[in-house]
Amino acid sequence: MTDSALPAADRIPDLRSDLLAAGLSVDALTRLWGEEAAEALHRGQRVPAERALARREPSALATLARLFVLGLPVAADAAAAALPAFGVDGAVALGLVTSDDASGTISAAVDLRPYGFVDAAGPAEWWIVSDLGELALGHALPEDHVLGVGGASLTLSGLMLQAPVESALDLGTGCGIQAMHAARHARRVVATDISPRALRIAALNLALNEIGGVELRLGSMFEPVAGERFDHIVSNPPFVITPRSDGVPAYEYRDGGMVGDGLVASFVSGCAEHLTRGGVAQLLGNWEYRGTGDGLLRVRDWVDASPEPLDAWVIERDVEDAVRYAETWIRDGGTRPGSPEFERLLAAWLDDFDSRDVRSVGFGYLLLRRVEGTPTLRRFERLHGSLGANEAGLGVHLGEALAAHDLQAALTDDELLRLRPVVSGDVTEERHLWPGADAPTAILLRQGGGFGRAVAADTGLAALVGASDGELSVGAIVAALAQLLEVDEDALRADLLPAVRGMLVDGFLRA
Template sequence: MPNTAPLADDPAALRRALIAARFTLDGITECLGPVAAQALHREQRLPADLATRDDASPVATLVRLFALGLPVGVRQLDRALPGWDTARLRAAGMVSVDGSRVRAAYDLRPYGDDDHQWWVVSDLSEVMTGEPLPVDHVLGIGGASTTLASWTPRRRVARALDLGTGCGVQALHLTGHAEHIVATDTSARALEIASWNAALNGCDWDLRRGSLFRPVGGETFDLIVSNPPFVITPRAEGVPTYEYRDGGKVGDGIVRSLIRELPNRLNPGGVAQLLANWEVPEGKDWRDVVGAWFDRTGLDAWVVQRDTQDPAEYAELWSGDGGLRSGAEGFEQLYAAWLRDFEQRGIAEVGFGVVTVQLPERRRRPWRELIEVTGPVQSPMGPAIDAGLRARTWLAEAGEQGLLDSHLTVAADVTEERHGRPGAEDPSVIVIRQGGGLRRAFKVDTAMAAFVSVCDGELSTGQALAAIASLLEVPDDELVRGALPVIRDLVADGLLTTNKEN
């Protein structure tokens, strides 16, 4: 695997060679076409294999070698990467050579966002090797890592921590808006690969080994991101513990431990963004279970449940995650171990979601919101998360009177839907819908629809509600009591905005 020697062997030259070979996101899409390129993102290799079999271009050669795990010829690779040829890649530990054929020792592929182009080294997947994963496997770019990257707010910060960095995907994103980046992992192999990725992309990270917050001592941060080893794995004999997914605690203990420590690790106003699984026992509501994690922490908490699975679904997913498939030797034993574990502990379902945490800058009662959103959301979600944090903080600090005094404006992406019986004079259902963000939809009454319609920044909230109460001939205080909770939700999720949120 990469060691200290290749890092001194001019990784910037390798980066330039990859660019010259068009081994970039755009170059691969042009080579494969959009259908095969999207299939490759889903780890389906056949379309890309078919698209590159008769293509001798440098980008096709590199796709076959590093993204598909297929052998290529030594001369073919030498032509694809002049200056970083087969011999040099072999010396760096990136490939193995058997006669005239070369095989990748690692997955290497381009990755990026709207503003950055990176390359990420990771271990070969089971799709590429045809074998179950070793327990020290280092994941590359996957659905969880891209979800976390999408949901992380990108405000400028002085100090950021990537807890459980793996191959370094989150640290790459942090380079665009954090002055100093600390990245930790329990896996020595992960940190070695992360150091290679830092060098390959011209980044400077402070890499440290250890569990959770142990490597950072008493240091604090403005932003903490974590895709922790949150998988709920039976602590039973014969069940393998994968470093990239299993935190070693019973149930969802690893995430609970992480959250409990956050008040001591965040600077005032600091934010933590993480992914998590949580167990929901029989007869319990997930909001009560996860909400209890934040009791007496003083943290603002915003949790969005994105998916749920019953015990069998969860067992099927993670029994096969390491490369075992239904019918393979050992699969049923692992499946049964998961089912026994859930049954013994009375678990009805497992939730998955995104957790956003903030340490308040001022002494006040922390806000807490736990919601379920299973459909499509804005991509990236980071800007909406940032705006949502600011809106919820403003609501908590402004109080009821501050909200009544505020001048609100309807966001540009908000629409109204009215549904009614044919021929009816009035609608039976009115829905206020958000086009971006979490794409929330709120069923409102006639009074609230009228309020939203006049939110153009001219009248204060209190003035608008008073006018509507007079029009509808209802007491002002009665309308305010019913309207303010809905208005708070609309402001929190960005359907209504005020410049005082900032």
């Protein structure tokens, strides 16, 4: 897509009908080149897929796959046969392909591939246009590169709350993927980006997938929505920490131009004035660990700096030491490790980190909710390692956890004692015993879904969770356990009630 090209709305249905007729879907591509080649493609290797295509009968699907997914040239007549309604001329005019008359070939100017997902509404599939990756370009990415659906995009879309709302904002929409997901539960979506090119690609994706109700606006951070509030804000913002020195590429798609983790800080302290009461912002972010300080406490300070009170649930998924972090992002831009350019960039990154005494960088998810009065949810936790199985993403679990938090926060201890919870179907108990011992030395309650948490429990808590059948109240179970374990009932109650609250929030128990 050239910079001047605008989505010609009247021609997009023709492109859509060609893609439909060719059957360009995730399953069809896997059938075309096989599981192994599909996995190799995820690792950035297209040779197995190319070889598999060479063994296939020519077809519109094979032509479109070679052209747009592998980024390899195709013969002009094959391209014409694969795009009978839209035509090669239409694709050239829209900036999707370029034509080389001398060789009689057509090359992709963008990546266009199917994208499948499952959410609360069930399975669905779209086609997503984005800029060609490093593999197809054969060189480092340009600074105005518009990202396709990557790992971070999937993380955020999987975390997205899915309860129906009136309005949503996707800040830094890129190819439009989060706005498209948000449009499945929000009646009205505003999607912003600082890149005009990203907005053109987003407009194309919305039209190609016949998604309405999304308004695209150009501008930085919250500028395009000054004075407006939304029920749901989602953002995979350009949070990558980048040295602000000469000769270091400033990639629009990942770097918001601020020093250190300043962009995430400014998002956190600026979002409350764009949230309706009870409105939720969900974003991904990086935070610096400076000196002996704790990165998660820096995030807490940002939340505290919000001019309007926010509930906050921040989950750190990973921490990378400063050197690894720099290596990751230099490689991501397409610079090869070991090259002089790589070493120059690494030195710039480490100088930048040294200037703030940054030892490591945390990555994680932030969920912020605008509240009136004193926030009741202040959770800053580390969940490093693998998560539970979540077919339809963590968004549904997060929504349930928020509702459970609100429910238990509104209950006094006496009211909680009258609750009759049920243990969730995905909870199992692990007992660890010294060889030959009768009593366990450790008990773990583990959930299969949600965040796949494992909670250390004593005999009392494990027994309470096990006895939660929806018939018995918490109070009745505690009284029976006190007798059975021969312990003081008041002390047991004081011990177990906070744990019951936690079990409800995390989905081990359901009210």
